Amino acid sequence: MNHFPQAWGRPTNDVYGAYDQSYLQTSAPHTHTQSPAVTGTSVIAVKFNGGVAIAADNLASYGSLARFTDIKRLRPFDNNAVVGFGGDVSDMQYIDRLLTSLDIKEDYSTYGHSLNAQNLHTYLSKVMYKRRSDFNPLWNNILVAGFDGEGQPFLSSVDLLGNTYSAPSLATGFGAHLAIPILRRLFPEEQPLEQVKEEHAVDALKQCLKVLFYRDARSTDRYSIAVVKEDGVVIKEDERLEKQSWAFAEGIRGYGRTTE
Template identity: 55%
Template sequence: MDHMPERWGRPRDDVYGEYKAHYSKTGGSGPITQTQQPTVTGTSVLAMKFDNGVILAADNLASYGSLARFTDMERLFKVGEETIVGISGDVSDMQYIELLLERLMIEDNYPQDGHKLRAPHIYEYLSRVMYNRRSKVDPLWNAVLVAGKSDDGSPFLGYVDLLGVTYSSPSIATGFGAYLAIPLMRKVVSEEEDAKSVTEEQARAVLDQCMKVLFYRDARSLDKYSVATVFLDGNVKIEKDIKCQDMSWRFAKDISGYGATQL
């Protein structure tokens, strides 16, 4: 028996002649394999609820390994009339998800009949897509945040990742933001009731602070970012090319092993 998996199930060459490789889906180059490691990636996406909606932030960097390759990558985009989706992880898979959502809006959104695809519907759709791909051992290497308005008129914020894991919370972050930004956001919004007393200005100040901390601490982040705000009245505001303000690296001189400070 031939122990090469790509030859299993083929006629024997010594009996039937040389096998024509172009008959095979693999073209004779080996078995079909799936990508198991992202190449060009985006880092954290942050989001939190406030009294009149949901606000999200994501920087504009797409890194090729450790190289800051693309500095104008938008990772927050509008879906339909009143939903924002923010994606971290592999950029090519992010673009594929964006294409899927565009097709979804074309095929299944019927605003003329008063039936809109709102954030919870898009969230459920993405959870099925991500779990389906995971079950095929061909995951989309992303973590996705979906923000908008629920059917009952309350703010909606949900998370789904490459394993199909889903949850909802008043403050969510992906990537390094899950370690560095979540504690800062939960000082302001840790429970659903907290969000009802937080204004848009307060939520925006928290996210600006978080983006600054991430630029200091996350080597795959950038000081240029975008902010998207979804209001309960259905309006969506997207601000681009925002720069972190009052940046200073003077604190680094006190870090052991950096500059004049010795270990």
């Protein structure tokens, strides 16, 4: 049996001759994918006294279809940093392979040094800028959480163009519009970092995830959350927002049975 698709449903060559494949030839230039297919939405993070908390839901959407519900978009690196990915899932997997290779290389290094979060962010910013310069960008917005070379909490982002930005609280995707106002209200920039406690930061992220679940059509109530402190990374990948229900919508005028 001929398993090539171009031969399906046609007689053998001795009847009509060899299959004409000239239509497969093209002089068009080589192109790259410019439209992500399967994407993840927001990643949110906030600094606290002694570390950084970062969270992302576990949904990967195929367009508007909630296609994959168990995609982990937080990746720990060397137990001292966490990388959160928003955007294209296939590009996220490519970057994950790069980070795995880098981690192995660092583990076998004879210099005895390990990369901190600031080093990792610099590396990723160069990767993203190089791919952008090749007109073949990686369609991701990345948050890097951990510690810098001086042992201070570090949180910064890099986008598909290689642009970088640092702040006490950051978010990607729709979270930049919905979660950042909440985090800035709870943790004003003029507030000293020493006054922000770990439990307050984690509760704030859960509050933001709840808002995103209700207001971002590409979000879900299952999420991953990680806390980076000096003694390592604690990550929980199969959490679920409690008591989330659309029952309140029954009382909204024009929805369901409520017509008055």
